[in-house]
Structure formats: structure tokens, C-alpha cells
Amino acid sequence: MPNISDERIDEIDEGAELTDEELEALRNGIAENDESGWDLHSGFYFKVRFGALYGLFVGHERGQGGCDFELERVFANKQLALQQVSEKPMVAIEIR
Numbered sequence: 001m002p003n004i005s006d007e008r009i010d011e012i013d014e015g016a017e018l019t020d021e022e023l024e025a026l027r028n029g030i031a032e033n034d035e036s037g038w039d040l041h042s043g044f045y046f047k048v049r050f051g052a053l054y055g056l057f058v059g060h061e062r063g064q065g066g067c068d069f070e071l072e073r074v075f076a077n078k079q080l081a082l083q084q085v086s087e088k089p090m091v092a093i094e095i096r
Contacts, residue, residue: 027089040067041085043078056081 004012004022012018018026043056054077059069075081085091 039088040069041072042069043081045078054078054081056084 008016012022038061040059040061041056042059043054045052045054054075056072056075057069058072059067061067073081073084075084082093082095086093
């Protein structure tokens, strides 16, 4: 976490824009304190009359109950789905 002076905190309280370093520290702090709050994504190809499409699902961990997933969006291929997911903040991608 960056060292933030009292003066800088006052500036932020008054509406100053956060720097890139401050935004990254904020994102990391949120992620470190909310391990189970991350969105999980999963997807697969499915056949349609004219070929195949890639369905991307988003879900949340439910402890021992596993995960719940809902359809987020359908893509023409897996690469387009990965591109969309990679543009989200705080992303970790594991491809199998």
C-alpha cells in the first residue's frame, strides 16, 4: 500500500481523483479481504445449426454447496470470451 499523507487523505475526501497507484492499492486491499467474493467464470462450446458458439457463465462460490452459475453472454468463440473476461478489473485466468 502506498504511503498516503494526511494531506492527501484530505484531498481525496474533498473529491480528488485517485492516482493509478492508489487505485491499484485499493483493488488489492479489497481482493485480499474478500477471497470468496470474486466472480468465477466458466464456459463451453455448444452446437447450433450453423456451427458452434461459446457460452460464458458467471458464478459465485457457495462454500461446500459448490458454485452457482448463470449465463453471462454468448460469443462466437472462446478467444472473444477470454478477451472480455481479461478486460475486467482484478482478473486471474486459468485456462484448461
